[in-house]
Amino acid sequence: MRFDAGRALVIYAGALTAAVIWVGLGASAPAHRNARFATIDVGRINVREPDGTLRMTIASAAQAPGFIGGGEEYPRPDRRMAGMLFFNDEGTENGGLIFAGKDHDGKAVSGGSLTFDRYNQDQVVQLFGFEDGQERSAGIKVNDQPEGRLDFAAVDRVRTLPDNEQDAAYSAANVGGTQRLFAGRASDKSSQLVLRDGAGRKRLVLRVAEDGAASIEFVGADGKVQRTVRPTG
Template sequence: MKLDASRAIGAYAAVTTLALAWLTLGANAGPKPATFDTIDVQRINVREPDGTLRMTIASRNRMPGIIVAGRETPHPDRPQAGMIFYNDEGTENGGLVFSGAMKDGKPTNLGALSFDRWRQDQTVSLSSDEAGDKRQAGLAINDRPDRPVDFATVARLVRQPASAERDAAIRAAGVGIATRAFLGRTEDKASVLALRDANGRKRLELKVAANGHATIDFLDDQEHVARSITDVNR
């Protein structure tokens, strides 16, 4: 059989062109997403291409500790399942957690969505908390110390017996809170808007009690009512 060189070259060029086109289209298309009907899993980590952790979804037993810039410290108290958010440097900055069960014959339940300061604790939280007949739900705005928390030191200190010295050391490690505002339902079944100063002292409260009685209280710097306005029609 006589081989025609021009035809062979043409065929080679055609095959090469088709191969390059296939490779180019395949590269642009990217990997095909996997599809599942059901996934049973205890933990999912969402990461950036460089490995930075951005979000974790986990069961209670697989929830991570406190992660700061990629380094993990055991959490002193997080017995919930949920979702934890991480910022661009891989530091925890909020989350959605939930739990609930019968304890000592009483129902308990918690759901909370919160957002943190940089390397600090939550400054905004939306929560519903129930323990037997004690129930509270609302939105809280908090101030936190300007310095970051030394989480490793706090994790070590909270395992020590309670004492004034231990509590002072925990505060020195950057733990602190001053609630500035709360809007919600309190344990006494009232609806409340409470505003506080930079030291966390309540200075103004608008309240409608469970019986419908409404009040506006102005408080001094010792949280004593200095002036009160009530619904005069009652």
């Protein structure tokens, strides 16, 4: 049988075209398949909506993103913890879960934090645990944040300013939360409920010391205790 080069070329071209079409159809088909893996080693996972909007990241400390807001990512050199970050419907960061811990020259240094942010602002609720040697605290904090939206680009620029200009620049960028409530275990080993006014000043402190001594303190705007109530007897 004589080899027909022309016919062979036509058959080859047809087969190649069919293969390309098959691959293309498979790639464009809806991703409704479920996959199973025994183990996945990964530095970062991005969870996105069908339109590409980022909704959550799970990342190692080395691959943790910067601050993402308004469709832009800004450096966060202080973010050196593994964890998860949450993003709102618009793809702007609005909370997260971070954690770390190590033996630092014989001293335990550990911490974890779960936070939820105000819209286009910083955290308003924080559940945390912190340990640095013998100094330990854990509890929940509730914060106020400025009414204006956080100016993400301005915050990034503040780091380049001289130290004596940064406080005013942060305030202009609507940075500066005020703690209103703390409930938990303080570093002095007491359990406390601390209520603060709008300026962040302590005004009412309920405390139970490690030895069981209980007290209620009423604090003036000047920071001085005006009255202390203790159990009688």
